[in-house]
Amino acid sequence: MTVFTSLDPRMDPQATTPVPVVQPVLAVRGACPHDCPDTCALVTTVENGVAVRVQGNAAHPQTAGVLCAKVARYTERTYHPDRVLQPLRRSGPKGSGQFEPVSWDAALADIAARLTSIAARDPQAIMPYSYAGTMGLVQAESMSARFFNRLGASLLDRTICSAAGGEGFAQTLGGKVGMKVEFFAESRLIIIWGSNSITSNLHFWRYAQQAKRDGAKLVCIDPRKSETAEKCHEHIALLPGTDAALAFALMHELIANDWLDHDYIARHTLGWEALRQRALDWPPERAADVCGVPVEQIRSLARDYGQCFSSGEPAAIRLNYGMQRVRGGGNAARAVACLPALIGAWRHRAGGVLLSASGMFPVDRQALQRPDLLAGRTPRTLNMSTIGNDLLADTSPAFGPKVEALIVYNSNPVAVAPESGKVVEGFARDDLFTVVLEHFQTDTADYADYILPATTQLEHWDVHYSYGHTDVLLNRPAVAPLGQALPNTGIFRRLARQMGFTDPCFADSDEALCRAAYGERVDFNTLLDKGFASLQIADAPFADGGFPTPSGKCEFFSARLKAQGLDGLPDHVPNHEPWGRSGAFPLAMISPPARNFMNSTFVNVKSLRDMEGEPVLELHADDAAARGIASGDVVTVFNLRGEYVVRAEVSPRARPGVVNGMGIWWRKLSLAGANVNQLTSQHLTDLGAGPVFYDCLVEVRRADTPGTSNAASSANTLRASVQLQPVA
Ligand SMILES: Nc1nc2c(c(=O)[nH]1)N[C@H]1C(S)=C(S)[C@@H](COP(=O)(O)OP(=O)(O)OC[C@H]3O[C@@H](n4cnc5c(=O)[nH]c(N)nc54)[C@H](O)[C@@H]3O)O[C@H]1N2
Ligand SMILES: Nc1nc2c(c(=O)[nH]1)N[C@H]1C(S)=C(S)[C@@H](COP(=O)(O)OP(=O)(O)OC[C@H]3O[C@@H](n4cnc5c(=O)[nH]c(N)nc54)[C@H](O)[C@@H]3O)O[C@H]1N2
Numbered sequence: 001m002t003v004f005t006s007l008d009p010r011m012d013p014q015a016t017t018p019v020p021v022v023q024p025v026l027a028v029r030g031a032c033p034h035d036c037p038d039t040c041a042l043v044t045t046v047e048n049g050v051a052v053r054v055q056g057n058a059a060h061p062q063t064a065g066v067l068c069a070k071v072a073r074y075t076e077r078t079y080h081p082d083r084v085l086q087p088l089r090r091s092g093p094k095g096s097g098q099f100e101p102v103s104w105d106a107a108l109a110d111i112a113a114r115l116t117s118i119a120a121r122d123p124q125a126i127m128p129y130s131y132a133g134t135m136g137l138v139q140a141e142s143m144s145a146r147f148f149n150r151l152g153a154s155l156l157d158r159t160i161c162s163a164a165g166g167e168g169f170a171q172t173l174g175g176k177v178g179m180k181v182e183f184f185a186e187s188r189l190i191i192i193w194g195s196n197s198i199t200s201n202l203h204f205w206r207y208a209q210q211a212k213r214d215g216a217k218l219v220c221i222d223p224r225k226s227e228t229a230e231k232c233h234e235h236i237a238l239l240p241g242t243d244a245a246l247a248f249a250l251m252h253e254l255i256a257n258d259w260l261d262h263d264y265i266a267r268h269t270l271g272w273e274a275l276r277q278r279a280l281d282w283p284p285e286r287a288a289d290v291c292g293v294p295v296e297q298i299r300s301l302a303r304d305y306g307q308c309f310s311s312g313e314p315a316a317i318r319l320n321y322g323m324q325r326v327r328g329g330g331n332a333a334r335a336v337a338c339l340p341a342l343i344g345a346w347r348h349r350a351g352g353v354l355l356s357a358s359g360m361f362p363v364d365r366q367a368l369q370r371p372d373l374l375a376g377r378t379p380r381t382l383n384m385s386t387i388g389n390d391l392l393a394d395t396s397p398a399f400g401p402k403v404e405a406l407i408v409y410n411s412n413p414v415a416v417a418p419e420s421g422k423v424v425e426g427f428a429r430d431d432l433f434t435v436v437l438e439h440f441q442t443d444t445a446d447y448a449d450y451i452l453p454a455t456t457q458l459e460h461w462d463v464h465y466s467y468g469h470t471d472v473l474l475n476r477p478a479v480a481p482l483g484q485a486l487p488n489t490g491i492f493r494r495l496a497r498q499m500g501f502t503d504p505c506f507a508d509s510d511e512a513l514c515r516a517a518y519g520e521r522v523d524f525n526t527l528l529d530k531g532f533a534s535l536q537i538a539d540a541p542f543a544d545g546g547f548p549t550p551s552g553k554c555e556f557f558s559a560r561l562k563a564q565g566l567d568g569l570p571d572h573v574p575n576h577e578p579w580g581r582s583g584a585f586p587l588a589m590i591s592p593p594a595r596n597f598m599n600s601t602f603v604n605v606k607s608l609r610d611m612e613g614e615p616v617l618e619l620h621a622d623d624a625a626a627r628g629i630a631s632g633d634v635v636t637v638f639n640l641r642g643e644y645v646v647r648a649e650v651s652p653r654a655r656p657g658v659v660n661g662m663g664i665w666w667r668k669l670s671l672a673g674a675n676v677n678q679l680t681s682q683h684l685t686d687l688g689a690g691p692v693f694y695d696c697l698v699e700v701r702r703a704d705t706p707g708t709s710n711a712a713s714s715a716n717t718l719r720a721s722v723q724l725q726p727v728a
């Protein structure tokens, strides 16, 4: 294998190496940049300077040479004819999507001048907005963070995905820590909870399959009969937002039958007596009623879990973020995180729970982000999940200055953030100056004043952690940047220079940033040689306690939460919009990921969009019949926040009372210019201030139903007479 090591000077201002003489065939090791737990190791075949193929690295055990359909087509994304390959300046009205080419120098000079004049009044009026378009530490959180810290811009609370569950785990286990994923292969019982692994965590599913072949039982807990649920032995199709009730009923049964590891509980947990009392309030009958599932399913799962204790066999829970996108998501994750300690599942390397592994990576964020550049300033923090409200807020003592400039990178908020009506209204403000760093002219980029062309993973350096396994990966550039594209780092470097930021840290090269991400904690030579390096973590990290909580124990009771004035114990916290099958909006809507998209990424790759077909709403036969809806009908889904139009699919994947609005389509590639987030709310979760995408009541009508073709007006009529359930 010939490994490509040279740098394009655009990526590295210090580099003296010219662009390499092109060699005929290269195999370049890299890492998948996408927001997925699997963080695959890639091998890109390059012929005459062109990436012709992206494959999974067979030498990396977690990847095992296997890629998902999306990333196997990564070259279609990199060489897509619609790539933005030069800076663009708005030439039409805001949001019109009309742009004209402009030179880098002109674009950067104008952007720097605008930001400098806003910053002279108050730099907090400048808002950065980014998420995980790339998970790479260098392209996501190094030069950009340095730039905004030096500027004194508003800080961003990056809550949009995992804040509730992450905080729930932090308060219970001490962080995003848990089982090592490979040991699921040895589990005897695997509970897949709020996760469609086949879609979103394919490489975990391989381990689950191995366990299944060896006789393990697989149980899936998910309102939707997902691709994963139908391949498990049991599927518990609970109502969205009722997971804590289920977890408490399991505890109730473990207590009632004394399937408890008293020794583990006594030595390694905090708050058992109080938790026990609370669990005793949750007999399975009560939970069955709240969750909308047969009581026998709950008893049976409790029996299976308890029997693992009795027989000394490992029971494992693969929790994923699908169950925490509701008001009580933080408490629900906390309740589930308590379960393994009750039966001492942590004693086995194949027992315990895994939500995210990211807390186990020793990333040196100080070195990457340089918070010292704040120089004593403490800018306000804006929550990315309420960007709609934030862009529409005026200056006030509580809020601080009105947002005057917005710099978006690695994210497509107009498509992915909740309550798009408000988000679009905010982006459409004529007095907002918006810069979007992108590969494509997304829904968000349509509202930009400037679009700056960013490189894809095949064109830049990066180094990665993972939230689904415990290996560090290095990504080398396989090809030179296309057109005039620059890595995010390069763009912020140039912008910093243009603004007169002279701190030497703005000259660090991308390779230097890759090295700084882990410092001495990970051997960089191993990364250079192999492309990946495994963290040194005990096989059963909590077999003898040692949780990274203040007490070192699994904290059923959290003194830290109590100190914030919250309940110190987990609880079942009902949805903001609880399901009741009555009222104007009797259906609960969830909007889980589509298999062939990655959030809103890849929606514009035609081969993948063809696989998804059209935006689809799955609904149960009873709910469809009650509304005269048949498969293939175009329907309008609506609530008081808005409406969107989709193709109905009467489907056994939907449970009664719950509709599934699949995937995050680009608005402009949808049936009528809006996607599912037109209906989701900006309410927040109990812990972590995350979004509640799956806590959303709606109604559905055939789009051609007389008098309701304009569902917004029907919603307006309803607004006069009904209220959504009050928000407590
Ligand atoms: N192909 C593909 N892979 C992806 C993504 C993608 O868009 N496409 N997204 C990536 C991202 S950003 C993330 S965060 C990860 C994980 O992303 P997650 O959002 O965890 O996605 P899934 O694993 O698909 O699982 C979500 C599952 O939770 C279910 N669910 C919804 N509400 C509830 C509830 O209240 N309780 C329970 N128990 N289940 C519920 C949904 O029906 C769905 O099957 O996946 C990543 N992987
Ligand atoms: N209704 C509903 N909404 C949801 C969810 C849901 O389940 N239901 N899931 C939520 C979740 S879990 C998440 S994580 C968020 C995801 O929200 P986002 O993180 O915004 O994810 P994407 O939609 O994939 O958009 C990422 C964008 O970054 C761009 N990008 C990729 N790499 C780079 C790069 O190197 N440089 C630059 N400048 N740009 C790059 C891509 O082209 C893409 O347009 O969405 C959330 N929204």
Ligand SMILES: [Mo]
Binding pocket: 035, 160, 161, 162, 321
């Ligand atoms: Mo996510």
